[in-house]
Structures are given as C-alpha cells and as structure tokens.
Amino acid sequence: xxxxxxxxxxxxxxxxxxSSAASGQTAGDHLPASFTGPITIGHISEPLTAHPSELxxxxxxxxxxxxxxxxxxxxxxxxxxxxxxxxxPGKSATYNTRxxxxxxxxxxxxxxxxxxxxxxxxxxxxxxxxxxxxxxxxSDGYAYVAVTVQALGVDGGTPIxxxxxxxxxxxxxxxxxxxxxxxHHPGEAYDEDIFAQIxxxxxxxxxxVLGGLSPRHVIAVGESQSAYFLTTFADALxxxxxxxxxxxxxxxxxxxxxLNGASIRSGKGPKKLLIRTDLSVPVFMFETQTxxxxxxxxxxxxxxxxxxxxxxxxxxxxxxxxEIGPAxxxxxxxxxxxDGPQHEVVQAAFAAFDKWVNDGTPPPSPPPFRLASTHPPxxxxxxxxxxxxxxxxxAVDVPISTLSGAGPRHSKIICAILGKTTPFGSATLASLYHxxxxxxxxxxxxxxxxxxxxxxxSADRGALLAQAEQVQFQS
Numbered sequence: 001x002x003x004x005x006x007x008x009x010x011x012x013x014x015x016x017x018x019s020s021a022a023s024g025q026t027a028g029d030h031l032p033a034s035f036t037g038p039i040t041i042g043h044i045s046e047p048l049t050a051h052p053s054e055l056x057x058x059x060x061x062x063x064x065x066x067x068x069x070x071x072x073x074x075x076x077x078x079x080x081x082x083x084x085x086x087x088x089p090g091k092s093a094t095y096n097t098r099x100x101x102x103x104x105x106x107x108x109x110x111x112x113x114x115x116x117x118x119x120x121x122x123x124x125x126x127x128x129x130x131x132x133x134x135x136x137x138x139s140d141g142y143a144y145v146a147v148t149v150q151a152l153g154v155d156g157g158t159p160i161x162x163x164x165x166x167x168x169x170x171x172x173x174x175x176x177x178x179x180x181x182x183x184h185h186p187g188e189a190y191d192e193d194i195f196a197q198i199x200x201x202x203x204x205x206x207x208x209v210l211g212g213l214s215p216r217h218v219i220a221v222g223e224s225q226s227a228y229f230l231t232t233f234a235d236a237l238x239x240x241x242x243x244x245x246x247x248x249x250x251x252x253x254x255x256x257x258x259l260n261g262a263s264i265r266s267g268k269g270p271k272k273l274l275i276r277t278d279l280s281v282p283v284f285m286f287e288t289q290t291x292x293x294x295x296x297x298x299x300x301x302x303x304x305x306x307x308x309x310x311x312x313x314x315x316x317x318x319x320x321x322x323e324i325g326p327a328x329x330x331x332x333x334x335x336x337x338x339d340g341p342q343h344e345v346v347q348a349a350f351a352a353f354d355k356w357v358n359d360g361t362p363p364p365s366p367p368p369f370r371l372a373s374t375h376p377p378x379x380x381x382x383x384x385x386x387x388x389x390x391x392x393x394x395a396v397d398v399p400i401s402t403l404s405g406a407g408p409r410h411s412k413i414i415c416a417i418l419g420k421t422t423p424f425g426s427a428t429l430a431s432l433y434h435x436x437x438x439x440x441x442x443x444x445x446x447x448x449x450x451x452x453x454x455x456x457x458s459a460d461r462g463a464l465l466a467q468a469e470q471v472q473f474q475s
Contacts, residue, residue, distance in 0.1 A: 030072075030241055032201035033194075035099070035209040037065030042179040044100060045172055047119060047127040047146060050325025051134070053102070058138040061105045065209045066183065067147070067198050068096040073189035074236065076259050083235040083276030087259065093186035095194055097154060098172060102130075103143040103211055111141035112216035113354060114202050116244070118195060118226040121152045122160045124169050128223040128323060129250055136347040136457065143210055145202060148172065149195050149229070154185040160225065189261030191229065192237045195220070199243035217245040217357050221350075224318065227252035232259065234283055235276050246282045246357040248350060249275075251318055253295030272299040275308055284353040284363065285310040286346055289379060289387055289405025290318035290417055292369055298377035304365045309356075311349050312369045314390040315340035315403035317419025324418065331414055333407060338419030340403040341395045344460045352454055364454050366391045379405075385422070391455050394446040394464070398439065399432075400424055400471055426474045436473040443468045 044064045055062050071094075074087040104110050115137060120126045127146045130137070137144060148154060156171030172180040201207075205214035220243075222230040227249045234247050236259060255271045275283050285308075291297045292312055304310060317338035321328060328337055352363035370380035370389040380388045385402035395403060402422040407415040424432075433439035447464055450456045456464070 030200070031069060031197065032204075033067040033069040033197040035065045035067055035201065035207070037209070038063035039066060039098075039179065042176055045125075045175055045180070047100070047130075048124050049126065049131055050323065050327055051131045053130070053134065053138075055102060055138075058135070059105050059109060060102050060138055061211070062100065062102045063211075065099050065101060066096055067099050067194075067201070068094070069194075069197050070094050071186065071190040071193040071197060073187075073261070074193060074240070074259050076236070081272050081274060083274045084278065085235050085276075087236050087240065090189075093190055094184065095186055095190060096182060096184045097194060098148045098180065098183060099198065099209070100127075100146040101143070101209060101211075102146075103213060104138075104141050107211070107213055109141045110143060110213050112214075113357070114143045114145060114210065114213075114215045114218045116145045116147060116195075116199055116202060116218060116220050118149050118220065118222035118229055119146050119153060120222070120224055120226045121150050121169075122225045124159060125153045125172075128319075129221045129248075131323060132223065132250070132343055132346045133221075133350050136351060136459075139459070140351075143213055143215070145198075145209075147195060147198055149191050151185040151188055151191075154180075154183050187261050189259065191261075192233050192259065193241075195229075195233065196237045196241040196243040200241060217354075218243075219246040219248060219354070219357060220244040221248040221250065223250035226250075228255065228257050231273060231275070232256035234279065235273070238279060238281065239276075242280075244281060246284070246353060248284045248286070248353055250286045250346065251288055251291050251295075252285060252297060252300075253291055254297050254299040271296060274300055274302045277302075277305050277308065279307050281307065282353065282356045282362075283308050284349065284356070286349050287312045288316035288318050288342060288419075289314070289369070289403075290316075290419060292405075293377050293379055294318075294406060294416070296377070298371065298374065301368060306362070309353075309363045309365060310368070311345070311363075311366060312390040313340075313342065313345050314369070314387045314392055315395040316342040316345070317403075317405045318417040320419060321421075331418070333411060333415035333418060335408060336421040336423070337407070337415070338403055338405065339401075339421050340419070341393045341456070344456050344464065345391055345393065347460070348455055348457045351457060366453075366455075384424070384428075392446075393450045393455060394443045394468070398443045398446045400429065400439075429471075429473060433473075436471065439471065439473070440465075440468055 321339040322343040372378045372380040386396045404420040
C-alpha cells in the first residue's frame with residue numbers, strides 16, 4: 001500500500017546539468033551503478049502489497065541485487081516553472097542500496113523493455129505500479145526492477161503517512177541486519193542521481209542482474225510520492241544523464257521535490273511545475289480526479305506535445321479499492337472507497353506509452369476534465385455527480401454509482417485520498433436502464449468504444465463484462 005499525504009503538495013524540481021563542482025564530475029563522465037548479487041542471505045524483504053504476484057505461476061523469477069557507486073548531489077542553478085531547470089554537480093558520496101529484479105525465466109519471453117520503479121515510501125516501502133500494471137507486465141514479458149531509492153527505505157524513520165499515527169519504519173537495515181547491514185545511503189540529496197545511475201547500468205546487455213537479458217529500452221515509473229520525485233527527475237537529471245528511454249509519471253500533483261534533500265513535507269518551492277518540452281524521450285502523466293483537484297495538478301496542466309501526454313481519468317482516486325484490497329476494512333474510512341477503473345486504464349495507458357517508446361507512435365490525446373472553476377479548481381460534474389471530460393469508460397458513461405476522487409468531508413488524510421463510491425439506488429438504476437439487459441447492452445457498447453479508443457485493453461473485456469453481470473436489478 002502506498003499513499004501520498006495531501007500535505008505533500010510540494011516543491012521544487014531541477015533540470016539540465018553542466019559544469020564541474022566539488023566532485024569534479026560532469027555530464028560526460030557520469031558513471032553507472034555496479035551490482036552485487038544475487039543476494040542469498042536470508043529472504044527478500046518484499047514491498048508491501050495487497051496483490052501477491054504469483055511470479056512462478058507466470059513464468060517469472062525474482063532475485064535481489066545490491067546497487068552501489070558514487071552519487072552526486074546536484075544543485076539547481078535555475079528553477080523556472082516551465083521545467084527548463086539547470087543544475088550543476090555538487091558533493092559526491094558513496095551509496096549501496098537494493099534492487100528487486102523480476103524477469104521472465106525463459107529469455108525468449110523477454111519483450112526487450114526493462115521497467116524501473118522508484119519504490120514508494122509513504123507508508124512503508126511499496127511498489128504500487130507493479131501492482132497496478134499487472135497482469136499486463138508479466139503477460140507481455142517485461143523485465144522489472146524495483147529500486148530502494150530513498151534513505152527512509154534503507155535506514156528507516158517516520159513515513160509521511162506513518163507520521164499521522166506515530167508509526168516508525170525500521171528500514172531494510174533495521175529489519176534484517178544480517179541481509180541488509182552493508183547497505184548505506186548518503187542522504188536524500190543523492191536520490192535522483194542514485195536512480196539515474198541504476199537506470200544507466202540496466203542498459204548493458206548480458207549482465208547478471210538481468211539474467212543475461214539484452215534490453216532495448218529502459219523506462220522509469222513511479223506512483224504518488226515517487227511521481228513527485230520523477231517530475232523533478234524529468235526536469236533535472238534526465239537531460240544530464242539520459243538514463244531512461246521514457247518516463248511514466250503516475251499520480252503527481254502540481255509540484256515536485258527539491259534537489260537539496262529537504263523534507264518532502266516542507267512545502268517549499270514552486271507549486272506549478274511543468275514538464276520541460278525539450279526532452280528527447282516520451283513522458284506520460286496519468287492523473288486521477290484527486291490529483292487534479294486536491295493535489296493541485298490543475299495548476300501544472302500543460303498541452304500535449306510530441307513528447308508529452310497526459311491522461312486525466314474519470315472516476316478515479318489517488319488510491320483506491322484495487323490498491324488497498326482487503327486492508328480497506330482496517331482503515332476506518334466511512335463509506336465505500338473509490339472502486340473506479342484506475343487499474344484497467346493504467347495498464348492500457350502503459351501499453352500505449354511503451355509503444356510510443358518503441359516505435360514512436362504517440363498515445364491518444366484525450367481531453368482533460370472539465371472544470372467548473374479554476375480558482376480554486378473544481379470539477380464539473382454531471383447530474384449523477386461524475387466528472388465531465390477526461391478518459392471515458394463505462395464506469396462513468398454507463399454508471400451504477402458516483403465515483404469521487406475525494407473521501408468524505410473531514411476524513412483523515414488516508415481516507416481523503418482514497419475517494420468515495422456512492423452506489424445508485426434501485427430506483428435510479430431502473431430509471432436509467434429500465435432492465436438489466438438494457439444496462440448490459442449499454443455497458444458493452446461503451447466498453448467496446450473505450451477499447452477501440454485505447455483506454456482499456458481488450459484482455460480486460462471479459463473480466464469487466466463479468467463484473468457488469470453482477471449488477472443487481474429489482475424484478
């Protein structure tokens with residue numbers, strides 16, 4: 001589970017590097033990480049998840065490697081909100097962190113793309129995009145690498161969402177010193193370069209960390225808190241290091257994080273931060289209703305370009321029933337949390353993004369949400385309370401409920417970002433569809449339209465129709 005507190009609408013990012021500094025490093029001599037492993041002492045400390053991955057059943061193997069090197073703490077020399085930041089290298093320090101590698105056991109099933117996730121530390125280490133993007137990733141043969149990028153994951157501390165409950169995280173070193181005692185993180189000012197060096201290293205062919213696979217592309221992903229870091233990365237380190245062939249930013253708000261390692265809770269820096277338009281690689285932003293309004297992505301909206309795409313997805317919340325799974329009953333939230341189509345749409349979004357990286361075919365460019373007002377940003381809603389505009393699916397075009405990106409008023413932070421589902425009563429269903437057969441016909445038409453537009457994968461058609469079959473109408 002990973003959720004990013006509303007209080008973390010922060011920040012400053014950075015961009016474009018240059019000259020030498022205390023480390024003597026320049027963009028031209030930036031070195032990739034080295035790997036040690038696979039690690040065999042004890043057992044892998046798995047990321048928190050509500051979705052056991054069943055790797056073996058899908059023909060995948062999992063191994064853990066330590067990544068080490070000397071990272072640079074870049075500093076911003078200019079920080080415009082259009083994202084065209086400039087940076088210069090500062091101090092350098094050694095690091096040793098961990099990566100979890102999941103790859104097809106049969107090399108012939110590898111599709112050539114390595115997905116590198118910046119693991120989320122909001123409530124204990126998690127890899128939410130591995131959950132959201134499966135079963136697609138494994139069915140299509142991707143290699144996947146989860147990276148413990150932040151110091152909190154190595155050394156422990158109070159996660160952003162743990163702060164509300166006083167929960168402390170021991171980190172890898174404190175949880176299992178026998179396995180992880182040699183890990184070392186020099187501090188958050190080095191996060192972005194650590195991630196870049198690991199991305200660069202994964203481009204190499206026939207190395208042990210990928211079981212001898214030969215990658216064609218290496219792409220970065222990150223959700224929630226990690227999406228804020230990737231916003232900074234796209235504007236600051238990608239132009240310096242060219243570490244990734246594409247960047248998939250899932251559920252960012254209007255800002256980024258600071259390069260100097262200041263706490264993400266600080267709230268300092270510009271809130272309206274765009275993705276720079278001069279990048280040479282594709283950047284895809286996937287935004288929920290919560291992100292646009294309550295995390296203020298509305299302030300950072302920008303037009304699609306040859307290298308930038310944004311999908312604002314109707315009926316979705318920052319975190320939801322899919323991500324939380326059985327833990328929903330333990331959270332103490334009032335009412336039903338959002339059960340919208342984020343899981344299905346984000347898989348389709350990622351498939352379109354990867355095709356863009358591979359052959360240059362850009363994803364669809366759907367309209368953004370309609371806003372009833374911009375100051376403050378307020379979504380325009382239909383008669384049933386569902387948002388207008390954005391990526392459309394049967395969940396909002398043939399609705400059986402109101403799907404909100406905001407939890408009940410005055411709810412705690414976790415509940416606020418989980419959104420809300422308000423099912424329609426039997427009278428409303430009857431007035432909308434008259435009968436179950438009419439509902440199923442309308443739902444099927446809408447679903448097939450969403451598939452044709454590229455918003456849902458055809459592989460999900462059967463499961464979604466089966467869910468629609470479960471809707472009850474009074475006889």
